[in-house]
Amino acid sequence: MDWSSVQLRSLVELRRRGTVTAVAAALGYTPGAVSQQLNALERSAGVPLLHRVGRRVELTDAGVALAGHARQILDIEADATAALERSAGAVAGELQVALFATAAADILPVLLTTVRDRHPGLVVRSREMVVDDVYDAVASGTADLAIGLEYPDVPIRRDPSLRVVRLYRERFSLAVPTGSMSRSGPLSLAGTGPPLGWILPPEDTHYGQAIRVVCRRAGIEPELRHEVNDTAASLALVEAGIGVSTVTPLMLRLRPSRFDVLPIAETFERHIAVVVRSSAEHRPSVAALVQVLRELAKSG
The missing domain is CATH 3.40.190.10 (Periplasmic binding protein-like II)
Structure with missing residues (x-):
């Protein structure tokens, strides 16, 4: 059988992600290009690997079986590349x-x-x-x-x-509008809230989940005012006096901003x-x- 690494990788990713669109986003191709790779792989295999369910495609039993072997083939290919590099010295x-x-x-x-x-x-x-x-x-x-x-x-x-x-490791601090909170020591997250609401990433992100876990452990449910995934945008909103957010030293280097940075009593790290x-x-x-x-x- 004659197949390419791209074809095998497309199959592995379809099993992992479930849709051609998601595979295309992960691999950096268009959905049409991914479909072409999968169709070419199916022709090479000589058996149906996909079947349509409504507007989606799903793997057949043969597709699932080949996806498992494809992962092993890709790992062997990676091992071979490493061996060649080592031999070159x-x-x-x-x-x-x-x-x-x-x-x-x-x-x-x-x-x-x-x-x-x-x-x-x-x-x-x-x-x-x-x-x-x-x-x-x-x-x-x-x-x-x-x-x-x-x-x-x-x-x-x-x-x-x-x-x-x-x-x-980075420890998070609290970014608040200049002069909005006066504290001589670390601030407990339980002391945040109205009139300033939170600027947070979506809850389905790792960061969004982590900050909510820390807040709930401190005994509060953060009042979400603005859901923002972009760090620079979050910092700009804090600078404008819109709300509060959490920041790390790396985040602060991304966009020089004018606001107060307060240490947090609770441990929140990444x-x-x-x-x-x-x-x-x-x-x-x-x-x-x-x-x-x-x-x-x-x-x-």
């Missing part, structure tokens, strides 16, 4: 990195200049993504490495095929982490990039 080639917007603005420029100086044979390409999607990007093989976030109160679902390396496939962990190019990120985290 040099850090070279090309890596695709997925990362969230704040990391793209703050971490990526220093990472790229350091890699350029230290490993001139290594080409790094990047793709900005919604932070909660970067783990799936590595799992699916669309990214070799990802820079993401993990919240202790909402831990990442551990996949044995992935390795999560924590780089450093970890900046790098994610790689377990099969690629010892690939020289991947290991070199992880090492640079570790060094930057220590020096930052």
Whole structure:
């Protein structure tokens, strides 16, 4: 049978995500291109892999079976790539990195200049993504490495095929309009609320879940006034006196703003982490990039 890695990856992602549209978003293709890959794979397999249910397509039993083997084939391909790199004895080639917007603005420029100086044979390409999607990007093989976030109160679902390396920890503070709250020490979240409401990310995000867990543990239900997923937009609203939000040092570096930053009595933290496939962990190019990120985290 003659099939490509893209075809197999499309099948694996369809099993994982359930819709062609979701697969297209994850792989960076159009839905039409994903459908073409799946149709070509079906022709190569010689048996029906998909069947239509209303406006959606679902995997047949044969499709489910092949998806399981496809994951193994992709892992073997990754192992072969790592073996070839090790035999060459040099850090070279090309890596695709997925990362969230704040990391793209703050971490990526220093990472790229350091890699350029230290490993001139290594080409790094990047793709900005919604932070909660970067783990799936590595799992699916669309990214070799990802820079993401993990919240202790909402831990990442551990996949044995992935390795999560924590780089450093950030503690959240409270961003409030200038002069709106006067405190000599850490502020309990129980002391927030009307007349200032909260500016929060959606509850279906890891960050949104984590802040709500912390607030409820403190005995309050945050009064949501504005649901905003973009960090810069949240900070702009706080600066305008619209409400309060939580911030970390990395967030504050994204957009210089004029508001008060108050320490929080409750523990609310997140970890900046790098994610790689377990099969690629010892690939020289991947290991070199992880090492640079570790060094930057220590020096930052």
